[in-house]
Amino acid sequence: MLEKMREIIGEFVDIDPAEITPETNIRTDLGLNSLELVNLAVEIEESFDVEIPDREAMDLATVQDAIDIIEKYRDM
Amino acid sequence: MCRVIVENIDELTDAAFAAGYAEMSPARRKKCDAYRFADDKKRCVLADMLVRRELARLTGCRPEEIQIRLSDTGKPYVDDAGIFFSVSHAGRLAGAAFADREVGFDIEQIRPSPANLTKFFCTDADKTYIFGALPPEGDVTDPETLRRFFEVWTYKEAFAKLSGEGFTKRLKTVDFDKETAVFSYPEGYVICTLTQADL
Incomplete structure (x- = not known):
């Protein structure tokens, strides 16, 4: 899942996917503001076929958080 | 009263960036350092600089004396009861609105x-x-x-x-x-x- 996440983020932000780790902070390391974060949330929803509750989308901090959320809602 | 100031990071010289960086609080410098991309650092410094400059003008203090605090929800404020502000940046622009009542920008x-x-x-x-x-x-x-x-x-x-x-x-x-x-x-x-x- 990290691989796919790297791919998505790599298309979204001008960064080498290999540099993205679970600890990568989406706001500070990637410099995303609220709108970009929501954009990324939608991209993740579509790629992983999950529905992320709005509040949790806005609370995403690290790549690991995103992975955890996908796993949480994918199984539902 | 409501005043809006917007500036462009392309006009931020290296010297101005360094000066602005030096004026920031340790916490803000740490935030700036955490940004990976140069443009994010510039937006961070420029936003801080223009807020300090305007708050200094409004309060009569020097920019480096301004203490910008953050609420529990991350909203910046100063202790002066009569001054409110809100900051934002996107693309090449960084800016803030200053008012004598709560403001969002x-x-x-x-x-x-x-x-x-x-x-x-x-x-x-x-x-x-x-x-x-x-x-x-x-x-x-x-x-x-x-x-x-x-x-x-x-x-x-x-x-x-x-x-x-x-x-x-x-x-x-x-x-x-x-x-x-x-x-x-x-x-x-x-x-x-x-x-x-x-x-």
Whole structure:
């Protein structure tokens, strides 16, 4: 899942996917503001076929958080 | 009273960046250091500089004496009871609004965006305002529709910042009301300023 996440983020932000780790902070390391974060949330929803509750989308901090959320809602 | 200041990071010289960086609080410097990309660092420093400069002008202190605090929800403020401000940056721009009452301020760069983003922050009335109907599939690319999309987004962000609550579900229950905000449209951007008196 990290691989796919790297791919998505790599298309979204001008960064080498290999540099993205679970600890990568989406706001500070990637410099995303609220709108970009929501954009990324939608991209993740579509790629992983999950529905992320709005509040949790806005609370995403690290790549690991995103992975955890996908796993949480994918199984539902 | 409400004053808006917007500046461009392309006009920030290396010397000005260094000076602005040196004036920031340790916490703010740490935040700046955490940004990976140079443009994010520049936006961080420029926003801090112009806030300090204006607060210094309003209070009679020196810029480096200004203590910018953060609330539990991350909203910046100063101890002076009569001064409120809100900061934003996007693309090449960084700016802030200063007022004698609570204020919310947001800058966004206009870019094609997925129409279904509206599910995060729009009421049905908002969607009608933006699209004239239900959100279409795919990205919003029509310039007029995009402009309306970003008017609503910046309004909701400004509202969230004014209230200090941050981005919450409540934004989907508050209708966009263009009359209550002040918008400006530098080429490629939408800027929204909202003060408490307007709501």
